[in-house]
Amino acid sequence: MPFTLETRLGRIRVERRVGYGRLYSISMTLLSLAIALLVAGLILASLGLDPVAAFQVIFGVFMKPSLLLESIKQSIPICLAALGLSIAFKMNFWNIGAEGQLYMGMIASTGIVLLHSYYGLFNEWAIMPLMLLASFLLGGAWCLIAGALKARLGVNEILPTLMLNYVAMLVVEFLVHGPWRDPKGYGFPLSIPFPDYAKLNFVFGEPAYTGLLLSVLGAAAVFLLLEYTKPGFEIKVVGQSPAVARYAGIRVRRTILLGSFLSGGLAGIGGLSIVSGIIGRLRPGASPGYGYTAIMVAALAGLNPWVVIVASIFFGGLLTAGGALQMSMGIPRAAAQMIQAIIFLMILVGEFIKRYKIVLEKPGVSGS
Amino acid sequence: MTVQVGTVYLLASLGEIYAERSGILNLGLEGIMVMGAAISFIFTLAYGHLAAILASIIVGILMSLILAVMAIYMRLNQTVTGLALTMFGLGLSGFLASPEIRRIILLALNPSLPERLLAIQEAPKLPEIPVPGLSEIPVIGCFFRQNVLVYISYMAAPLMWFILFKTKPGLSLRSVGENPAAADAMGINVFKLRCAATMISGGFAGLAGAYLFLGFQPFWQEGLTAGKGFIALSLVILSTWNPLKAILGAYLFGGVEVIQYRLQLFGLGALSPYLLAMLPYLIAIAALIAVSIESVRKRIGVPASLGIPYSREE
Structure with a gap:
């Protein structure tokens, strides 16, 4: 009826x-x-x-090359986090913690830079690969906490992932107010600025292009994972019905652990793109909510990795427009x-x- | 102090218990609370405390109606819809309470406001009203030297427990959350009841936001709820969806926050305030784990249809 x-x-x-x-x-x-x-x-x-003028400013962002480039730059962390979320959401794992996983990625990348600048442990060419690896691992581990709680103890993941966002932000606050504060930073809560070899600009010397390359690689990886590999297939089956997955002999717990780890790991790389592509150092509030925007992007893109790229650029543009609105019309950023x-x-x-x-x-x- | 912080959680979780008992997970709690705070800020400056409290309740109900329509009637995913509502609340409150826009609204609400009030970032706090006699009792006297919203929360918790467990509408509400199809067959209007429960949660969340701002920290800051709505959501689980147990849980979290402030005051050695500030979130996770382990052992009840949209077709 x-x-x-x-x-x-x-x-x-x-x-x-x-x-x-x-x-x-x-x-x-x-x-x-x-x-x-x-x-x-x-x-x-x-x-x-004046709404018309406001929309002119917003759409103007996509017309002017410099602002479009800025929008693409802003879209990178959103895109990488949303790609990770697509994996989690396919698994019916409600990872609301991309924001915290981004922060963990930033912490890992900054950690590598600091290790090198204090102790000179690595070759300069090895820094960026190490940063990628570290941010992937730490972001993944952060999400794995909630994944393990769900897999082992049956704790619903929504609230733990949310809580860990706040914890991650406080870890950053702790680090930049304490041990990681730049000694030459006049006491401001900032890490040291990243040296050139730790910057994400090896495609045409421009973070936006380098980031876009990362996004496309990320989307391809997620696409291949979900469409052409066994773990990807298992993730989708677990998402549709854990009971069916169990009957089919899929190890549901292990799949949840893997899926949540990959999901957080991609967001972790998104964190790397913030500190070494957008800001160039670690500071509190480095993410103006990229991780939450990523939830929107993943949902709106219907978890399709290619559509995620386009949707992220749109929302990155909106974020850029926020600044432009404030400057030209005095409309607050929150708009x-x-x-x-x-x-x-x-x-x-x-x-x-x-x-x-x-x-x-x-x-x-x-x-x- | 414990009571003062705890009341934020108590008010927010009381309403949420009703929503979840009826099968609706209101993840918009955080956004509704922050809107309640913003609206109470603006209305206090324009018309005073009473209007501010009423306005924040009304705005809370209106916002929860968005969720009710989308999650109940349109059967959209409650997690996503609730989160969208939270983002909407955070964005809209930041927009409305920003100095530029607030000025426009205040002048529209009350053109005779003096210039000084148009620009300030704070509002007068709700006055404390000591209960004669009771407030002089040692130790527990502090419970009776609070503002009016705290007293309302004292009365609301047992009342809401009574309605939920001892009256017919309460029974209907719980049955809708457990087995909507059976409730429907008994002639209960599942959609209307869920809608009402969601609106109750919205009203209480709006009130909790007003209390947070007017009764506790009357300084406007964007996103001043800082996850308190989400902590209230974990509290609802910790209280096993029981308004009376929510009192204990709310004061537990209130106490944790007070301990954190105190430790900061004593400057406890090298402990960074940022590490201490993690305490409420970590304890919320610990509580979720404890309840989860406990619920496996005792089979205590998540409302069976929580989060599942009801439709007669299926």
């Missing part, structure tokens, strides 16, 4: 839509996006701000965050409209 709602106008019936094309799906997403921008515009207009969330909500509603159709029956017409 379909879901119905009796109203004075008649009966509203919601029916499941059977099968729909890709074009329909994409156009619904774009429509949701447009409605979201309309809602955001109405909020701005109701406060006496960009608000618009982001409205887009998220509207696209979720769009998902509903995609899956169901709403039928309005006039009174007098007998229902089925």
